[in-house]
Amino acid sequence: MRAVTIDDFGATPTVTETAKPEPGPGEILVRVRASSLNGFDGAVIYGVFKDMLEHKFPITLGKDFAGTVEAVGEGVARAAGERVFGVVMKPVVCEGSFAEYVVVADGYGIAALPEAVDFAQAGALGLAGTAAVDVIDAIAPKAGETVLVSGATGGVGAYAVQLAQATGATVLATAKPGEEADFVRGLGAAHVVDYTGDLTAQVRAIAPEGVTTAVHLVGDPLQLADLLAPGGRIASTLGFGPEAAGDRDITVTSVMANPDTATLERLAGAVADGTMKVSLAQTFPLDAVDRAVGAFGAGTVGKIGISVD
Numbered sequence: 001m002r003a004v005t006i007d008d009f010g011a012t013p014t015v016t017e018t019a020k021p022e023p024g025p026g027e028i029l030v031r032v033r034a035s036s037l038n039g040f041d042g043a044v045i046y047g048v049f050k051d052m053l054e055h056k057f058p059i060t061l062g063k064d065f066a067g068t069v070e071a072v073g074e075g076v077a078r079a080a081g082e083r084v085f086g087v088v089m090k091p092v093v094c095e096g097s098f099a100e101y102v103v104v105a106d107g108y109g110i111a112a113l114p115e116a117v118d119f120a121q122a123g124a125l126g127l128a129g130t131a132a133v134d135v136i137d138a139i140a141p142k143a144g145e146t147v148l149v150s151g152a153t154g155g156v157g158a159y160a161v162q163l164a165q166a167t168g169a170t171v172l173a174t175a176k177p178g179e180e181a182d183f184v185r186g187l188g189a190a191h192v193v194d195y196t197g198d199l200t201a202q203v204r205a206i207a208p209e210g211v212t213t214a215v216h217l218v219g220d221p222l223q224l225a226d227l228l229a230p231g232g233r234i235a236s237t238l239g240f241g242p243e244a245a246g247d248r249d250i251t252v253t254s255v256m257a258n259p260d261t262a263t264l265e266r267l268a269g270a271v272a273d274g275t276m277k278v279s280l281a282q283t284f285p286l287d288a289v290d291r292a293v294g295a296f297g298a299g300t301v302g303k304i305g306i307s308v309d
């Protein structure tokens with residue numbers, strides 16, 4: 001099968017022929033139809049997690065998947081042809097979803113895909129969508145509150161803005177003027193703040209006492225922490241935790257995305273009923289993953305998709 005692999009840290013992702021994997025007990029072989037880029041993929045290429053996670057070369061890149069069940073191992077009740085999507089969750093970084101097939105465990109990191117959601121949308125939903133659900137659940141905004149989303153234009157941010165807006169809270173989203181600002185307004189942001197200017201002054205002009213909640217996906221977390229009103233809540237996907245907040249009167253949650261089936265079903269349901277938009281800025285075929293990685297690193301508006309024919 002074709003798979004996008006690297007044989008060392010820093011290597012250019014290349015399409016190679018590898019053996020089609022087989023599902024063991026409790027596992028599912030998925031015929032992948034779509035995926036998308038996440039920060040994790042770039043981090044794997046550049047060895048960011050090499051001291052934290054076990055890596056086994058050659059590594060097939062890719063976390064998100066959407067496709068159909070090709071075969072199942074012993075004890076799995078899913079039928080061949082069933083539409084599924086999710087996130088590859090393996091203890092060793094080795095087998096990913098930028099490939100024609102991937103083996104995943106049943107029961108975690110996988111959910112049924114409703115007919116109303118296409119593969120391209122579902123391939124862009126798993127990790128970023130789950131991270132967005134988890135950060136918004138952590139800060140639990142309420143109607144009448146304010147939510148500052150730093151990184152609102154990105155994959156996680158685009159979902160987080162929509163989830164925050166749906167709570168009835170007022171969303172302040174970071175974006176550059178022009179296309180990016182229009183993009184976050186279209187997702188439901190009431191205010192746009194330009195992070196290339198004086199972010200603090202812009203946020204204080206909208207919320208003089210500070211915002212009640214914030215989401216940290218990019219930028220300086222302490223700047224965001226200082227923009228919270230007393231008693232405010234902030235959640236981060238970048239490891240900013242309570243100990244780093246010092247004696248500020250705020251609640252800090254460091255989030256690791258948890259793609260359990262219930263969260264994946266919630267996301268797919270929201271896309272199916274039209275309450276959540278999937279924004280694909282560009283889509284690249286499997287043999288252009290290296291260009292997709294470059295486009296992701298250059299800054300995205302929404303997600304960058306990968307199609308697998």
Ligand SMILES: NC(=O)c1ccc[n+]([C@@H]2O[C@H](COP(=O)([O-])OP(=O)(O)OC[C@H]3O[C@@H](n4cnc5c(N)ncnc54)[C@H](OP(=O)(O)O)[C@@H]3O)[C@@H](O)[C@H]2O)c1
Pocket residue numbers: 038039040127128131150151152153154155156157174175176195217218219220236237238239255256257296298299300301302
């Ligand atoms: N902990 C977890 O489980 C978990 C899960 C998912 C993601 N993550 C991490 O969360 C982060 C966000 O992920 P993502 O997929 O959304 O990344 P992304 O798609 O690259 O989004 C980042 C966005 O932020 C914008 N940006 C750059 N600098 C900024 C700044 N100083 N202030 C505000 N916005 C800025 C970028 O656009 P421009 O540069 O074009 O303006 C881009 O649109 C990544 O670091 C990722 O690795 C962690």
